[in-house]
Amino acid sequence: MLRDKLMNMLNEREEEMISLRRHFHEYPEISFQEKETSAFIARFYEGKEVEVHTHVGNGYGIVVTIKGKNPGKTIALRADFDALKIEEQTGLPFASKNPGVMHACGHDGHTAYLLVLADCLIRLKDEWDGTVKIVHQHAEEQAPAGAKSIVDSGLLDDVDEIYGIHFYPDYETGTIFYTSGYAYAGCSDINVHIQGTGGHGSAPHKANDVIVAASSFVMNLQTIASRRINPYDMAVVTIGSFEGVGSSNVIKDNLILRGDARYMDLEVGKVIEEHFHRIGRGLAEMYDVKVDIEYNSDYPPLYNHPEQTAKAIAVLEKEGIGDYLDTVVAVPANTGAEDFGQYLLKIPGAFLNVGARPEQAEVFDNHHPKFDINEKSLLVAAKAVGDITLAALLAK
Template structure:
């Protein structure tokens, strides 16, 4: 089955690229991917599979491929939403939707998985188990699609789950992996500080919310420097300080918004606790009223050590001309809602090099000029295909 699958994938490389370019030209934002979801559903029309649409809190799809023999059930996931970015990449298949761009590679993820799924459908009589293809909406915007798909119960029967992300950290042909905590978790906060406005000449008759906010901006960093174990990872970024007013007027209220990253749930809990404590203290110290909204968005992505070692060794052992190197990556700073799947289902999320040919310093994901070497799409399909074959070979 493995050799048949690889031959089929190689013969359909151009089709994968064509699909990716179509999706790239027609991106849709998170929770608004109606046409993309329809495109995916149309791809599976008249194929011998079960198609479950509108799964979760949006346009998610689950395609169930039932093998010819009983066995374990695994999931393969790709996301398909785009970002609110004006594209600056110089490509002939540039986005037709102004201000929306596939700047993270989800177009490539969907393209590889559609063709891989179709090949597996054709070979399903040789499968000793079941594969659920998870086309996931809304990865980019919390609460995301993964959590709601899990909560639907439609993945309760999975024994393992696998996924990939294209990253321009290496050339096409390089596959990366990391065991354990691999992507940061992420939280969002908004703090409103209500003081008492007044004239700039009479600060004693007012209560300056900007002063209290400025203190918070500086003091909040001590949570990282003085409350987190130095061996752990934590970042607090103040992304917005909305205090614009008039030069001679003491501001009545301000709003601060920020982003928090961490590599363990324990660190997240410490930051949340300490931030609440600090806000309570600012109320007392400055005599202001504070309203803190704190939302833990995506948890840290924790790759199962056993399945990560399995995936890495499976790919290291294959002799495939398109997979040139399999290497260990360090933990990475971005966040990814695939983490929700891994909280409930053992599995591995690994990485596919996609640096465009001849480029030494590529634009990273989420940049307006982000682009990929389209050879990486076939690498992704073959890498996941090899892992699938190895999994079912071990679990006959």
């Protein structure tokens, strides 16, 4: 039976997954600079009966096409491979050798499991019909991110469904968590430059104080969520950087604000953006300052299509529980952002969370300098996505 062959092959290659994960962990590269990581991935497919596109999108993205025995559905699987600007503090024997750069979000594991799963599907390609496209994505962590550019490349235009996973160390290993519908928040990156007229603290009437103007702006932004958004809808506006350093007796003439907005619905995101600009225009008029707003909606809300999510969960509950899974659990939406949502704007599919709690007592969340995953979760992810893929290929 095809499924049994795939599961057995994955069992036999668990150590290879772990070895690959440790290699990527040891040599991390940040978004848009993943030259060596991308080259390593491309070499993995050399000599295999697949079509490989490199430098896809706005960076080092790779799309690999595996064709089965006969025509059929086209299923895409995605894993990201960029790291973060974090100084690692795990003390692991395979800790990062690149100072100030670390795989602190599990992308090393995402890439490792998918490489082995892809190779197993290649070896079995004469036993299944359809096409599988493996998407190795660059730059998930940094806007404008890589997903949209890969979608825009046209290489996924024929894809019927797409699936992906994310490791979370605060979930028990052997558990998969999912959300049908909106699962991750959209996120807009915002930069605001306010230009006024500087002056002496003793003569404020001769200046246009940007500190006062910006303070008013920050406070008024909070009325967007509290007064312009339906209370039943999720919306958060944050100013995380207020760059107004100066002297005690000098009125600043310019400063920069940096922040973001988060929302669970594209229409809510549009309302936030509209009122952000409206408040900016009002600020310029009220304080006689110039306000330049750079508002980039790079991460749309991630919407798990209910039909594909239900089918994936049904497969996992039938095939996985009692085998490689202990349980499958529905959870509320995550207010973090994930650019897998770009694929789901165009292609039906689902994005699942895989428990990866380390065996040691203390657990550190994603993006922490001591972040780590339980490497047993690699096989769990490979088998789960393998089951979902086979079921999707066979579905009428």
